[in-house]
Amino acid sequence: MKVVKFGGSSLASAGQIEKVFNIVSADSTRKIVVVSAPGKREAKDTKVTDALIAYYNAFKQQDVLDAHQEWIIERYRSIALALGMDETVIDPIAENIKALASLDVKNKFTYDTFLAAGENNNAKLVAQYFKAKGLNCRYIHPADAGIIVSAQPSNARLLKDSYKKIKYLADLEEIIIVPGFFGVTEAGEVCTFSRGGSDITGSILAAGVKAEMYENFTDVDGIFAAHPGVIKNPHSIKELTYREMRELAYSGFSVLHDEALVPAYRANVPLVIKNTNNPDHPGTRIVTKRETKGAPVVGIASSNGFASLFINKYLMNKEVGFGRKVLSALENLGIRFEHMPTGIDDMSIIIREKYLSKQLEKSLLKNLSESLHPDELYIEHGLSIIMLVGEDMKEHAGVTARAARALAVHGISISMISQGSSEVSLMFILDEKDEKQALRAIYDEFYFEI
Amino acid sequence: MKVVKFGGSSLASAGQIEKVFNIVSADSTRKIVVVSAPGKREAKDTKVTDALIAYYNAFKQQDVLDAHQEWIIERYRSIALALGMDETVIDPIAENIKALASLDVKNKFTYDTFLAAGENNNAKLVAQYFKAKGLNCRYIHPADAGIIVSAQPSNARLLKDSYKKIKYLADLEEIIIVPGFFGVTEAGEVCTFSRGGSDITGSILAAGVKAEMYENFTDVDGIFAAHPGVIKNPHSIKELTYREMRELAYSGFSVLHDEALVPAYRANVPLVIKNTNNPDHPGTRIVTKRETKGAPVVGIASSNGFASLFINKYLMNKEVGFGRKVLSALENLGIRFEHMPTGIDDMSIIIREKYLSKQLEKSLLKNLSESLHPDELYIEHGLSIIMLVGEDMKEHAGVTARAARALAVHGISISMISQGSSEVSLMFILDEKDEKQALRAIYDEFYFEI
Structure with a gap:
């Protein structure tokens, strides 16, 4: 049923x-x-x-x-x-x-x-x-x-x-x-x-x-591989996994209510997004496992409004508990963080700007400065996240090379890259002003050939 | 003086x-x-x-x-x-x-x-x-x-x-x-x-x-751009910053005692590594700031013996304090971590294997499993870190593209990439068995032209 x-x-x-x-x-x-x-x-x-x-x-x-x-x-x-x-x-x-x-x-x-x-x-x-x-x-x-x-x-x-x-x-x-x-x-x-x-x-x-399927009828032919507001006539995705859907939803794809995925996901029920106005279109199937067919990228999402808190301290790496202390400082102020890429003596904390008022920002910098005595400490605003999503990504070293090159040839600077921390996505952080151009460059790189 | x-x-x-x-x-x-x-x-x-x-x-x-x-x-x-x-x-x-x-x-x-x-x-x-x-x-x-x-x-x-x-x-x-x-x-x-x-x-x-210079005489002509055990006759580096030195030292370059850099660095004293047996060679200067001259990569280091703790939980991203709890669990067991790249619902903690006995590993997995109820939780062993270092790196989107392509054409899988969290390095995590080949591929990509 x-x-x-x-x-x-x-x-x-x-x-x-x-x-x-x-x-x-x-x-x-x-x-x-x-x-x-x-x-x-x-x-x-x-x-x-x-x-x-x-x-x-x-x-x-x-x-x-x-x-x-x-x-x-x-x-x-x-x-x-x-x-x-x-x-x-x-x-x-x-x-x-x-x-x-x-x-x-x-x-x-x-x-x-x-x-x-x-x-x-x-x-x-x-x-x-x-x-x-x-x-x-x-x-x-x-x-x-x-x-x-x-x-x-x-x-x-x-x-x-x-x-x-x-x-x-x-x-x-x-x-x-x-x-x-x-x-x-x-x-x-x-x-x-x-x-x-x-x-x-x-x-x-x-x-x-324990339905055999959960059909979610809306007014679109399923999920597009990229935002139609930026990419003209993007491909629609036939099948993607819950993990892929979750990554896309996080960074801008809002076809489905986020929490709505959980019960069906946990019960292993496939979800289909279909169009009431075009019911013959197969729509997009969301499943727990899918056969990947060589195309490493199924979707590209982007989202703006991020800030990066940068902390540098010489030999930080040798201080046990440094990272935990930074996260505790955030938690004490009720600030959620999104990502935490680290270098050897550097740490960046990616935060949604909506969770970071001027007052909170001031308190955070003050607390961290007093408790950790960093060499450098600042917050950078106006960042966007670009997320390439695909289950097959982990096996493709070439995906990063192609995406980074696509950005490089368009003269787009990358602030940060994170690949492999999630098994199904590759994340670029860059300046908000470059977001749309970056999305187009990457879409063209991976979809032009289809 | x-x-x-x-x-x-x-x-x-x-x-x-x-x-x-x-x-x-x-x-x-x-x-x-x-x-x-x-x-x-x-x-x-x-x-x-x-x-x-x-x-x-x-x-x-x-x-x-x-x-x-x-x-x-x-x-x-x-x-x-x-x-x-x-x-x-x-x-x-x-x-x-x-x-x-x-x-x-x-x-x-x-x-x-x-x-x-x-x-x-x-x-x-x-x-x-x-x-x-x-x-x-x-x-x-x-x-x-x-x-x-x-x-x-x-x-x-x-x-x-x-x-x-x-x-x-x-x-x-x-x-x-x-x-x-x-x-x-x-x-x-x-x-x-x-x-x-x-x-x-x-x-x-x-x-x-407050010396004008700290000359450290040893038995090598300064610091090589890559390990001479892997790369035949690597270039020696003329000048690099303390931050670059620190990143190289972290991942395998052991010319200088790590802590030895701090006093000179903080006092802004340039350090020169020279060869007692070849004192006319200019050696390698380590300075607080240097003029970058277009070559984005000054050195490539690698280091093995890393493990990755992977945690996935659906909607993890929405749980405030999740990251801090993971780090506290590590701290309670006295386990130092090196990096913590995160996806949306995934988190990887990179740990040196020498800090992770079988017993500790068992306790850690047990504690995390009981306190966080993750969907997936496992530890992967036998990883190496390859670190490309250079002050000029942040401005070069092309560096990542070139490095990733160099690995891709040699069929080397990348487990993780982190760029931009440190301002002076680009980090690849990959299988230990591929470490030497990866080092050669990247060295050839960036130094062949010199």
């Missing part, structure tokens, strides 16, 4: 929901369907979830709520009518949306309950439509599906025992329609995952029922 | 001491001479210091001592006679060597006092010879030179205040002859630096008198 998840744009209108129906009914193994809230119909549209946030803010400020409620209800109504459904199907949805305003504003789960209404009502609507079209299906609330989560509002984590409960879904006769994005706490409160968390719901259910 | 230090092979025989005399008297700015104990005259010879160790061991075991004493005294006598000196100059040396046997075996400085006798008697002999040849010179004991050290037998450190005292040597009229290798504690006990520590004495005195 397969678990299928549809994103907001796949459910934004009657036309899109028709496509979803066709996709689900085209394959009898698609047994569990995870539904997002209606997304944007066109670029300037408002997502239902954003409308719910506005509604909640008005509610909290004891503002007028009618317009907010009406806009949201109308959104569902227009979909239902365009699908040819009876207007009465909207009544329970309207009731549910209005009832949110009677929740206790002081309850820390009220915000999550507002937001979850987007997915929840959509799942109900979709289930009714599918049933009307003759599909043997049933809406199930996450509480009944077994998605029991920690009591961390807007940042829920699945409780481990939940998988035991979720398993039963595999034995149900009907197709199951489950709203994504939220679970319930042990006390029964609605609690959402972080934003975009419908991907997580799908991944959890796929892991829980 | 210059501080000049002569190694054991430069003082092993009368002929060698003649050369030293000629070198010292050829340049009137050579005002402070640091003297080692007589070294080997030919490959199978015994160094006086090693004879003193044997003497000490016999003394400690209450064994017969005559033969030991005689061998050492004879060593000095034969030098003195060959220099045409009167045999009576040996009397105080013989007395001193024999008197060692009446020291308190339980005194923790007795071993150091035995060893220091090698340098001390040689300095006295050299001073007498120089004087006889008409040089205005004077022997000065380290205690009188101001070399006051911490009370750490065989591992002395200079006490900071010593520099204040040492300064006065600059104002003396005569050429000063000082035995290397040892100082005295505040309580007046003889205490040596670590083995080979005459280099340290020279460096300390050069820093203390």
Whole structure:
């Protein structure tokens, strides 16, 4: 059986929901369907979830709520009518949306309950439509599906025992329609995952029922080998491993929610990213192991906004505990670091600039200077990371040579290179101003030949 | 003024001491001479210091001592006679060597006092010879030179205040002859630096008198760009910076005692490595700053006996403090690490195998496994580090490309690359079996053209 998840744009209108129906009914193994809230119909549209946030803010400020409620209800109504459904199907949805305003504003789960209404009502609507079209299906609330989560509002984590409960879904006769994005706490409160968390719901259910596949339907033909904003018509990737996906996601590829990969990965369920608007396209398969076919680089990602803390001290290498002391200083200030390449007497700590305020930077330099007495200590800003990703990379000494040469012939300076620390990637750190040109140079080097 | 230090092979025989005399008297700015104990005259010879160790061991075991004493005294006598000196100059040396046997075996400085006798008697002999040849010179004991050290037998450190005292040597009229290798504690006990520590004495005195130069005379024409055991007739380096020297020394270049670089470096005194047997050769200058002249690589070093601890955990990157925990685990077991390249969810810790017994390895894996629950955790053995060194490297993206290509065309796999973490080096980690071939490939790439 397969678990299928549809994103907001796949459910934004009657036309899109028709496509979803066709996709689900085209394959009898698609047994569990995870539904997002209606997304944007066109670029300037408002997502239902954003409308719910506005509604909640008005509610909290004891503002007028009618317009907010009406806009949201109308959104569902227009979909239902365009699908040819009876207007009465909207009544329970309207009731549910209005009832949110009677929740206790002081309850820390009220915000999550507002937001979850987007997915929840959509799942109900979709289930009714599918049933009307003759599909043997049933809406199930996450509480009944077994998605029991920690009591961390807007940042829920699945409780481990939940998988035991979720398993039963595999034995149900009907197709199951489950709203994504939220679970319930042990006390029964609605609690959402972080934003975009419908991907997580799908991944959890796929892991829980040990699905043969987790299909994640979105509005692109899978994952591109490089960012289409920089590379014109980049190749789309047929298959990549979870490790490759993780490296690409880290450095700029944001097709999938990061945490969403974990349950499917750990349960060894292959994940396929497909396009609701082009379901015949095979999309991109994400698997735990793949056969590499000689092409060492599957994708190139880049990401800016990095800083480098440089520390040099003569004979640093002989001081036991030096590295640990530096990392403790960072931890004491709550600063996360990304990488820590070391020379003999030098050490660079790569930090995302967003974690490094002017104040923190000052404290960090002061603490390190006083505790370690380095010969040199400074922070460099405005760095980008370029990441070449591929499982076959470790065996190819030539990859580094080709990539470095591609940068060299374009006159691009490399601040740092790290290869081999990860088995599936090669990382260049360079000046932000060179990022796009570097991406193009490397893409041309590795993809021109395909 | 210059501080000049002569190694054991430069003082092993009368002929060698003649050369030293000629070198010292050829340049009137050579005002402070640091003297080692007589070294080997030919490959199978015994160094006086090693004879003193044997003497000490016999003394400690209450064994017969005559033969030991005689061998050492004879060593000095034969030098003195060959220099045409009167045999009576040996009397105080013989007395001193024999008197060692009446020291308190339980005194923790007795071993150091035995060893220091090698340098001390040689300095006295050299001073007498120089004087006889008409040089205005004077022997000065380290205690009188101001070399006051911490009370750490065989591992002395200079006490900071010593520099204040040492300064006065600059104002003396005569050429000063000082035995290397040892100082005295505040309580007046003889205490040596670590083995080979005459280099340290020279460096300390050069820093203390703010010498214009510290000349370190040995038996090679300076520092080679690569190991002559692997590369036939490698180029010798004219000039390199302390940072470059340090990187080369770390990874296999052992011309100079590591710690010996620090005092001269901190005092900004240039160091020259020269050949007693070929004093007209300019040797290798080690300076704090040098003009780079377009050649990005000044030297290539390599070193084997490394292991890599690999840790992978999905979403490791999101766990604050992960890196610090790994380093703490190492520190708790007293394991020093050399490098710590990181991927997104991966981390490699490079450790010298000599610091990693089977037992420690087991404990380390157990501790990490229990505290971090990684997805993958293993140790790889038999790795070598190849280090390309050069101040100009940071500006040359092409260096990495050329080096990696040179390895690729020879079919050599690279396990890891780290560039830019140190500003003056590019590091490759690869299989030990490929080390020599890799060194040759890279040397040919960068030096063939010269």
